Every structure is written in C-alpha cells, then in structure tokens.
Amino acid sequence: MTHSEENYLKAIFHIGKGGANEISTNAIAEQMETKPSSVTDMMKKLSEKNLVNYKKYKGVSLTSIGKSMALSIIRKHRLWEVFLVEKLDFSWDEVHDVAEQLEHIESEKLIDKLDKLLDYPKYDPHGDPIPDKNGNFKVIDKKLLSELSVNDKGICVGVKDSSSQFLKFLDKNKIALGDIIEVIDKEDFDGSFQLKINANSFNVSSQIASNLYVQITE
Amino acid sequence: MTHSEENYLKAIFHIGKGGANEISTNAIAEQMETKPSSVTDMMKKLSEKNLVNYKKYKGVSLTSIGKSMALSIIRKHRLWEVFLVEKLDFSWDEVHDVAEQLEHIESEKLIDKLDKLLDYPKYDPHGDPIPDKNGNFKVIDKKLLSELSVNDKGICVGVKDSSSQFLKFLDKNKIALGDIIEVIDKEDFDGSFQLKINANSFNVSSQIASNLYVQITE
DNA sequence: ATAAAGTTTTAGGTTTGTCTAAATTTAAAT
DNA sequence: ATTTAAATTTAGACAAACCTAAAACTTTAT
Numbered sequence: 001m002t003h004s005e006e007n008y009l010k011a012i013f014h015i016g017k018g019g020a021n022e023i024s025t026n027a028i029a030e031q032m033e034t035k036p037s038s039v040t041d042m043m044k045k046l047s048e049k050n051l052v053n054y055k056k057y058k059g060v061s062l063t064s065i066g067k068s069m070a071l072s073i074i075r076k077h078r079l080w081e082v083f084l085v086e087k088l089d090f091s092w093d094e095v096h097d098v099a100e101q102l103e104h105i106e107s108e109k110l111i112d113k114l115d116k117l118l119d120y121p122k123y124d125p126h127g128d129p130i131p132d133k134n135g136n137f138k139v140i141d142k143k144l145l146s147e148l149s150v151n152d153k154g155i156c157v158g159v160k161d162s163s164s165q166f167l168k169f170l171d172k173n174k175i176a177l178g179d180i181i182e183v184i185d186k187e188d189f190d191g192s193f194q195l196k197i198n199a200n201s202f203n204v205s206s207q208i209a210s211n212l213y214v215q216i217t218e
Numbered sequence: 219m220t221h222s223e224e225n226y227l228k229a230i231f232h233i234g235k236g237g238a239n240e241i242s243t244n245a246i247a248e249q250m251e252t253k254p255s256s257v258t259d260m261m262k263k264l265s266e267k268n269l270v271n272y273k274k275y276k277g278v279s280l281t282s283i284g285k286s287m288a289l290s291i292i293r294k295h296r297l298w299e300v301f302l303v304e305k306l307d308f309s310w311d312e313v314h315d316v317a318e319q320l321e322h323i324e325s326e327k328l329i330d331k332l333d334k335l336l337d338y339p340k341y342d343p344h345g346d347p348i349p350d351k352n353g354n355f356k357v358i359d360k361k362l363l364s365e366l367s368v369n370d371k372g373i374c375v376g377v378k379d380s381s382s383q384f385l386k387f388l389d390k391n392k393i394a395l396g397d398i399i400e401v402i403d404k405e406d407f408d409g410s411f412q413l414k415i416n417a418n419s420f421n422v423s424s425q426i427a428s429n430l431y432v433q434i435t436e
Numbered sequence: 437a438t439a440a441a442g443t444t445t446t447a448g449g450t451t452t453g454t455c456t457a458a459a460t461t462t463a464a465a466t
Numbered sequence: 467a468t469t470t471a472a473a474t475t476t477a478g479a480c481a482a483a484c485c486t487a488a489a490a491c492t493t494t495a496t
Contacts, residue, residue, distance in 0.1 A: 004453065025474055038454055040475055045452090057461055057474060087305075088331035098325045107316045113306035222483065243444055256484055258445055263482090275444060275491060 003104045006073050007032065008042050009051060012062055013070035022059035071135035077103035078124035078131075079114050085125045086118060092125040093167035126167075127158025127177050127213060145181065145193065146210035153182045154214035156197075161211040173202070181214055221322045224291050225250065226260050227269060230280055231288035240277035289353035295321040296342035296349075297332050303343045304336060310343040311385035344385075345376025345395050345431060361434060363399065363411065364427035371400045372432035374415075379429040388430075391420070399432055 011031040015023050025043070029036040047054035051066035062070060080102040084090040090098075112133075115121075122138065123129055129137040142157050156179045159166065170176065175197060184201070185194035191206030229249040233241050243261070247254045265272035269284035280288060298320040302308040308316075330351075333339075340356065341347055347355035360375050374397045377384065388394065393415060402419070403412035409424030 002452075026472090034453090035455065036474060037456080037476080041453075084328075087335060088328065090327070090331070094327070098323070098328055101323045101325070102320075105316070105319045107319070109308070109312070110302075110306065110316055113308070117305060220482075244442090252483090253485065254444060255446080255486080259483075 001069065004042070005046065005049075005051075006069070006104060008039075008046060009062065009066055009070040010073050010077075012052065012060060013067065013074065016061065018067075020061050022061055024059050028060075068135050071131045073103050075131040075133075075135075076105070076111055078128060079111060079118065079121070081124045081126075082118050082121045082130070083114060091167075091171070092162075093164040093171070095125060096162065096164075123158075125177075126162045140215060142213040142215050144210050145183075145204075145208075145212040145214050146191070146206060148183045148214065148216070150183050150186055152216060153180070154216040155179070156181055156212060157215045158213035159211060160213060166211060169208070174200075175202075175212075180217075181212075219287065222260070223264060223267075223269075224287070224322060226257075226264060227280065227284055227288040228291050228295075230270065230278060231285065231292065234279065236285075238279050240279055242277050246278075286353050289349045291321050293349040293351075293353075294323070294329055296346060297329060297336065297339070299342045299344075300336050300339045300348070301332060309385075309389070310380075311382040311389070313343060314380065314382075341376075343395075344380045358433060360431040362428050363401075363422075363430040363432050364409070364424060366401045366432065366434070368401050368404055370434060371398070372434040373397070374399055374430060375433045376431035377429060378431060384429060387426070392418075393420075393430075398435075399430075 008028065011028055012023050015027050015031055025036045025039045028039045028043075032039070043052060043054045043060050046052040046066065047060075050063055051069065052060045052062055054060045077099045080099040081095040084095045084098060085092060121130055127142075129139065131137040140157060143154075144160065145154075145156075148154065156175065156177055158177065159170070179197050182196040183193060184196055186192075187194070191209070193204050193206075193209045195202040195204060226246065229246055230241050233245050233249055243254045243257045246257045246261075250257070261270060261272045261278050264270040264284065265278075268281055269287065270278040270280055272278045295317045298317040299313040302313040302316060303310060339348055345360075347357065349355040358375060361372075362378065363372075363374075366372065374393065374395055376395065377388070397415050400414040401411060402414055404410075405412070409427070411422050411424075411427045413420040413422060
C-alpha cells in the first residue's frame with residue numbers, strides 16, 4: 001500500500017461515514033484536493049486490488065478489506081494524535097498535519113506498543129473514537145449542540161469541525177471536551193445559543209453550535 | 219526534500235564518515251542498494267539543489283547545506299531509536315527499520331518535543347552519537363575491542379555492526395553497552411580474545427572483537 | 437604507452453501519481 | 467422528449483525515481 005492509496009481509502013471512508021454508500025468521484029476529488037480524473041485512475045487501481053467496488057459512472061464503495069485498511073489507518077492517525085497531545089504537549093489544533101504523516105508508518109508492533117504506552121485510549125483529542133486492532137469502536141450517542149432544546153443539558157464530547165481556527169476559538173473561550181453545557185436560551189432570529197458552560201454564561205453563534213458535539217445527560 | 223533525496227544524503231554522509239571526502243557513484247549505489255545510473259541521476263538533481271558538489275566522473279561530496287540536512291536526518295533517526303527502546307520497549311535489534319521510516323517525518327516541533335521527552339539523549343541504543351539541533355555531537359574516543367592489548371580495560375560503548383544477528387548474539391551472551399571489559403588474553407592463532415566482562419569470563423572470536431567499540435579506562 | 441578492466445554516464449524505457457483537454461455518460465430542466 | 471448542464475471517464479502528457487544496455491571516461495597492468 002502506497003501512501004496515496006491509503007489516503008484515498010481514508011477519504012472514501014470519511015465521506016461515506018463508515019457506511020457502504022456509493023461515493024462520487026467528485027466528492028473524493030474535493031476531499032483529496034485533486035482532480036476527478038486522478039480519482040478515476042486511482043479507483044481503477046484500488047478496484048484491481050479489491051479494495052473498492054467500482055463501476056464506471058456509478059461511484060465507489062469500500063470492500064470489507066478496503067474498509068478494514070481504512071480503519072487501520074484511522075486507528076494509527078488517532079493514536080498518534082493522542083501521543084502528540086499526551087506525551088509531547090502538542091495542543092489539539094497542532095496534531096493533525098503531523099498525524100497525517102505518522103499514520104503511514106508501517107509497523108504493527110509500533111502501534112501495539114504505542115497503544116499500550118497511551119493506556120489504550122478510546123477517543124482522540126477531538127473526541128473521535130479510536131478503532132481497536134479489529135477495527136471496532138464505540139459510537140457514543142452524541143448530538144450537535146445546535147440540535148438541543150432549551151433546558152437540555154449535556155457533556156461536550158467532540159467537535160465536528162476540527163480546523164485549527166475553530167479549535168483555537170474554543171481554547172480562547174475556555175471550552176474543552178468534558179465541559180458541562182446547559183442550554184439556557186435559543187435565539188430564533190439568528191440561531192445563536194445562550195449557554196451555561198461549567199457554571200459560566202456564554203453566548204455562541206449557530207456556527208459554533210453546529211460544530212460542537214454533546215452527549216445529553218438529562 | 220523527498221524521502222529518496224534524504225536517503226541519498228544520509229548514505230553519502232555515512233560513506234564519507236561525516237568528512238568532505240569525494241564519494242564514488244558505485245559506493246553510493248551499493249549503500250543504497252540501487253544501480254549506479256540511478257545514482258548519477260540523483261547526483262545531478264542534488265547538485266542542482268546545491269546539496270552536493272558533483273563533477274562528472276569525479277565523485278561527490280556534501281555541501282555544507284547537504285551536510286546539515288544529513289545530520290538532521292541522522293538526528294531524527296537516532297532520537298526515534300531511543301524513543302522506541304526507552305518508551306516502547308523495543309529491543310535494540312528491532313529499531314532500525316522503523317526509525318528508517320520515522321526519520322522522514324517533517325516537523326521541527328515534533329523532534330524538539332521528542333528530544334525533551336527523552337531527556338536530551340546523547341547516544342542512541344547502539345552507542346552512536348545524536349547530533350543536537352545545530353548538528354553538533356561529541357565523538358567519544360573509542361576503539362575497536364580488536365585493537366586492545368592484553369590487560370587493557372574499557373567500557374563497552376558501541377557496536378560497529380548493528381545488524382540484528384550481531385545484536386541478538388550480544389543479547390544472548392549478555393553483552394551490553396556499559397559493560398566493563400578486560401582483555402585477559404589474545405590468541406594469535408585465530409585472533410580470538412579471552413575477556414572478563416562484568417567479572418565473568420568470556421571467549422570471543424575476532425569477528426566479534428572487531429565489531430565492538432570500547433572506551434579505554436586504563 | 438597502450439590494451440584491458442573497471443567505473444561512470446548517457447540514452448531510452450517503465451511505473452506511479454498527477455495533470456489538462458476532449459469525449460462520453462448521466463441527470464436536470466424545460 | 468429533447469436539450470442543456472453536470473459529472474465522469476479517456477487520451478495523452480509530465481515529473482520522480484528507478485531500470486537496462488550501450489557509450490564514454492579512468493585507472494590499472496603489462
């Protein structure tokens with residue numbers, strides 16, 4: 001598996017949200033920041049290798065082998081992110097690019113030992129689940145903050161947008177995973193939210209609310 | 219810098235032992251396990267980029283930029299080796315191939331933080347010095363065990379051959395870096411050595427003796 | 437000093453992953 | 467039901483890094 005092949009598998013997995021949906025050539029091209037014609041070339045190759053199901057003009061989906069390879073890369077990516085934050089004091093907005101490189105290192109022993117060093121973490125620094133060796137992971141029942149109603153209460157468990165800008169915004173406003181969030185009021189006019197986060201009052205725009213995941217507690 | 223370019227710089231550095239000697243195309247080809255014609259191609263490219271001094275038929279040497287890049291890769295390689303042994307419980311014969319991949323990860327911050335995590339090690343698991351950020355490292359005054367005379371005493375500080383076979387042999391015989399070695403007798407006939415290692419008697423072949431570095435203490 | 441041997445370079449070809457431009461297929465709109 | 471628009475694929479090209487075979491240069495040996 002080349003790095004490029006791995007990146008395509010990962011992209012297909014992410015676009016399809018892990019399901020077996022048919023993914024369009026254009027969607028992959030956009031995600032990979034490449035051209036549709038390049039995607040077509042690669043799909044032929046991955047199809048040859050039985051990693052994707054591909055029929056001309058009909059989109060692609062991962063085969064079970066392709067899916068388990070994608071999960072293995074995602075596992076590596078997320079474990080490395082935890083390592084960077086926990087052991088090397090990176091902040092959560094700095095880890096992505098480095099993990100993007102580290103995820104391609106080939107060594108099963110390395111990943112097993114890293115997993116152990118980190119004490120078998122279940123989630124990465126952005127709240128995304130880390131698949132185990134067999135590709136299994138718990139999907140926790142989370143909702144976007146924007147879907148909550150007034151008086152709903154929950155724990156902040158993840159971010160949808162994990163861009164550096166958004167993460168830095170959260171840092172600046174002292175919003176972190178694990179925080180307890182309560183919806184005090186919702187403004188119909190602009191979709192903004194009045195919140196209580198860890199006992200402090202907050203007002204966040206709908207943009208923010210639709211990029212924060214919470215686990216409802218009551 | 220591509221991985222391949224980095225590997226060539228490293229190879230040239232290793233062949234020339236860090237000096238400014240003129241390195242032959244064939245020597246590089248052998249080290250890189252590739253063909254001389256491929257080396258020529260790459261030397262032209264590296265020369266274009268001012269990383270090597272290259273004149274047709276005359277061999278190459280690293281420019282100062284090329285040398286500092288080679289040192290940076292070696293620094294990364296050796297730091298990762300320490301990480302694998304110290305933090306992930308790899309044994310010293312298992313680290314090379316993985317470090318060979320990890321050395322190409324691009325992130326200054328990653329290496330700075332790794333260096334810190336490991337508490338700024340000066341030597342890798344095979345006793346080779348780790349260059350600092352500026353490419354400086356101490357060359358300790360070591361000799362091959364085979365150069366010692368009867369009654370010489372020293373500390374085992376490194377290996378010349380760091381192949382898995384040799385390292386496993388040392389493990390099996392409980393010879394490790396830091397051990398105190400005394401030459402009891404030398405057999406002229408086959409060049410074998412009678413040693414005392416950490417108070418135990420040992421007999422090693424000339425092959426072994428010429429692949430172990432010791433620092434003489436008296 | 438010259439032939440033989442060894443080394444290095446050139447010339448031309450391959451694979452991988454990308455691209456642009458043109459052709460084809462599918463989907464949408466009237 | 468056609469036409470138009472959008473998505474996708476094909477065709478042909480390019481750079482990187484490698485290869486083989488042949489040519490050119492150096493070195494060695496007589």
